[in-house]
Amino acid sequence: MIVKIGWNNIWRKKGRSFLVILSVAFGIWVGLFFGAFQWGTFVQKMDDIVNRELGHIQIHHPEFVDEEYDYNFPILNPDKVRDVLKNDTSVSVFVERSIFSAMLQTPRNQSPVLVYGVDTTAEQHLFSITSMITQGEMIEGRRAPSLLVGKSLANKLNITLGSKVIVQGGMLHGVKSFVGRVRGFYESPNKMKDKMVIYVHKSDLDTKLGDGFTHEYSVLFSDLDFLQSNKKRIQSKLPMNQVLTWAEIMPEIENGIEMTDQVMFVFMLIIWFALALGIVNTMLMSILERTRELGMLMAIGMGRGRIVQMIFFETTILTAIGVPIGLFLNYITVSYFGEVGLDLSVANAAIEGFGYSTMIYPAMKESFYYQVIFQVVLVSLISTIFPAMRALKLKPIEAIHKN
Amino acid sequence: MNVVETQNLEKLFIDAGTKVRAVDGVSINVEEGEFTAIVGPSGSGKTTLLNMIGGLDNPTKGKVQVDSVELTELSKNELIDFRLKNIGFVFQSYNLIPVLTAYENVEFVMLLQGRDSKERKARVNELLVAVGIADKAKNRPSKLSGGQQQRVAVARALAPKPKFIIADEPTANLDSKSASTLLDIMQQLNEKERITFLFSTHDQRVIDRARRVVTLTDGKITEDKKVDA
Numbered sequence: 043m044i045v046k047i048g049w050n051n052i053w054r055k056k057g058r059s060f061l062v063i064l065s066v067a068f069g070i071w072v073g074l075f076f077g078a079f080q081w082g083t084f085v086q087k088m089d090d091i092v093n094r095e096l097g098h099i100q101i102h103h104p105e106f107v108d109e110e111y112d113y114n115f116p117i118l119n120p121d122k123v124r125d126v127l128k129n130d131t132s133v134s135v136f137v138e139r140s141i142f143s144a145m146l147q148t149p150r151n152q153s154p155v156l157v158y159g160v161d162t163t164a165e166q167h168l169f170s171i172t173s174m175i176t177q178g179e180m181i182e183g184r185r186a187p188s189l190l191v192g193k194s195l196a197n198k199l200n201i202t203l204g205s206k207v208i209v210q211g212g213m214l215h216g217v218k219s220f221v222g223r224v225r226g227f228y229e230s231p232n233k234m235k236d237k238m239v240i241y242v243h244k245s246d247l248d249t250k251l252g253d254g255f256t257h258e259y260s261v262l263f264s265d266l267d268f269l270q271s272n273k274k275r276i277q278s279k280l281p282m283n284q285v286l287t288w289a290e291i292m293p294e295i296e297n298g299i300e301m302t303d304q305v306m307f308v309f310m311l312i313i314w315f316a317l318a319l320g321i322v323n324t325m326l327m328s329i330l331e332r333t334r335e336l337g338m339l340m341a342i343g344m345g346r347g348r349i350v351q352m353i354f355f356e357t358t359i360l361t362a363i364g365v366p367i368g369l370f371l372n373y374i375t376v377s378y379f380g381e382v383g384l385d386l387s388v389a390n391a392a393i394e395g396f397g398y399s400t401m402i403y404p405a406m407k408e409s410f411y412y413q414v415i416f417q418v419v420l421v422s423l424i425s426t427i428f429p430a431m432r433a434l435k436l437k438p439i440e441a442i443h444k445n
Numbered sequence: 446m447n448v449v450e451t452q453n454l455e456k457l458f459i460d461a462g463t464k465v466r467a468v469d470g471v472s473i474n475v476e477e478g479e480f481t482a483i484v485g486p487s488g489s490g491k492t493t494l495l496n497m498i499g500g501l502d503n504p505t506k507g508k509v510q511v512d513s514v515e516l517t518e519l520s521k522n523e524l525i526d527f528r529l530k531n532i533g534f535v536f537q538s539y540n541l542i543p544v545l546t547a548y549e550n551v552e553f554v555m556l557l558q559g560r561d562s563k564e565r566k567a568r569v570n571e572l573l574v575a576v577g578i579a580d581k582a583k584n585r586p587s588k589l590s591g592g593q594q595q596r597v598a599v600a601r602a603l604a605p606k607p608k609f610i611i612a613d614e615p616t617a618n619l620d621s622k623s624a625s626t627l628l629d630i631m632q633q634l635n636e637k638e639r640i641t642f643l644f645s646t647h648d649q650r651v652i653d654r655a656r657r658v659v660t661l662t663d664g665k666i667t668e669d670k671k672v673d674a
Contacts, residue, residue, distance in 0.1 A: 043552070043556045046544075046549070051544060334538075334540065338536065338542075339542075340525065341499075342529065342534055342554055342557075343525055343528045343529020343530070343557055344525070345522065345525050345526070345557075346522065348557070438501050439496050439501045439502050442540065
């Protein structure tokens with residue numbers, strides 16, 4: 043009967059009840075959607091930068107990173123490194139790269155660049171250079187090494203396909219340069235990279251410069267969950283070089299994720315606070331309107347526990363109706379934007395500047411559902427405490443005679 | 446046997462800094478099966494006295510015993526439980542639960558008492574017949590007239606088989622026909638089932654039917670007379 047009274051009370055003022063239901067639905071929707079957005083951003087960043095570029099770990103000369111990618115510090119004993127990585131069962135794929143900074147010169151222009159000597163076949167397993175090529179191709183073994191240049195850099199230097207350019211870099215034993223031919227343009231999600239990085243076949247580079255140095259091993263594991271233990275194990279086998287996780291190489295990614303978490307936390311606090319205010323206000327109104335009825339119920343012998351039970355039941359029902367509506371709205375929006383993506387380039391050019399993809403594809407994690415639903419239910423129930431306390435403070439004799 | 450017994454009952458209110466003695470040393474005994482009206486002008490302390498007897502308000506001084514239980518010694522929760530089991534209330538403005546039907550309103554108190562469904566059903570149907578609104582059992586209060594609502598309120602008060610019923614101005618909002626019907630019902634229940642009724646009223650129709658009339662003036666009993674049937 044208490045359930046029936048509670049249920050019917052909800053529908054006494056339909057507009058007000060719908061307001062609470064919508065508040066709960068909105069809270070669930072926004073909470074889950076932003077969780078999905080956050081997770082999508084993380085996945086995107088991981089995919090753009092970690093899975094497609096950095097790798098889960100990288101191996102460097104101990105001073106290579108400290109000296110800001112100084113090519114005077116190539117990997118020590120690369121054969122041993124190759125051997126260790128080949129025989130480690132947790133390693134899914136690894137690539138070796140030569141990296142050095144240089145000046146890219148055309149007859150009329152020049153620009154500082156970072157030259158990546160890569161094995162395109164091996165890199166296919168990590169990130170597909172060829173899939174980024176928008177024009178031309180990257181042919182190995184030509185007399186003038188084939189260069190792959192970012193489209194935006196090409197535009198800046200007025201480089202066309204087939205242009206001959208000079209790549210001049212300071213190497214371990216003095217300044218060295220070679221003439222290359224631009225045979226392809228690429229566009230990546232990382233706009234900053236497009237302006238800075240040029241690719242060349244590592245074998246061509248070794249032939250031209252004669253160094254045969256490797257500056258970086260980029261490694262992907264089959265399971266990212268064991269990142270730290272894998273890193274420790276590989277580091278112990280390669281004490282002469284430095285093994286770094288993606289977060290250690292680019293702490294700004296992790297910081298960015300943490301900052302997003304904090305922003306989300308504050309944002310969710312605001313949402314929950316607004317939801318709590320809505321529920322407190324609505325339930326308080328409902329109780330004030332029923333003062334006489336509550337007084338009568340107390341007078342005829344309805345205990346305080348049952349009064350509280352009834353009020354909490356009402357909030358629980360409103361929440362229980364709001365939760366699936368919020369879940370449904372979230373399902374629709376996450377499904378839609380998970381497919382077409384959210385283009386943030388207009389809203390935030392800085393994202394592009396940081397080298398992240400501007401397209402975010404919201405994605406759900408199962409744990410979001412539990413977290414957000416738990417939070418909404420908790421907020422709803424906590425918000426009911428104050429109205430319930432107000433109801434308990436009523437004195438039957440005064441409440442009955444209240445107009 | 447006394448159902449209600451009060452000794453030197455006092456209730457002091459402070460109104461705008463002035464002490465007002467609403468009930469002033471009232472000692473009264475109500476025996477089982479009485480049909481008693483407490484009368485007096487507005488502000489004479491009738492409702493305050495009934496509230497204290499009904500365990501809805503605490504006296505400033507004095508004692509209230511209902512069925513030999515001293516109400517002033519009970520905690521708030523014990524009082525709620527005591528009211529549930531021993532006292533029926535009929536209010537001036539009916540105070541039914543608007544979202545329940547007439548049947549459910551009567552049944553509600555028995556549910557609070559934890560009575561089983563079979564017993565509830567039999568008792569509710571019996572009471573709805575007794576107050577003459579069995580045909581309106583499925584109606585919500587908004588679909589009932591004032592008189593019908595008050596009859597449901599009487600049935601509700603009787604449902605848990607209380608020791609006595611307190612009726613605070615039960616006919617104040619009723620037209621004379623409805624008031625007469627209601628009084629007939631209460632009188633019949635009193636005579637047939639020896640249910641004790643304690644009214645506060647200044648309605649002459651109620652006073653005319655009462656077998657004991659207690660007059661309160663300025664919080665004191667100024668007259669207590671029994672009327673022969």
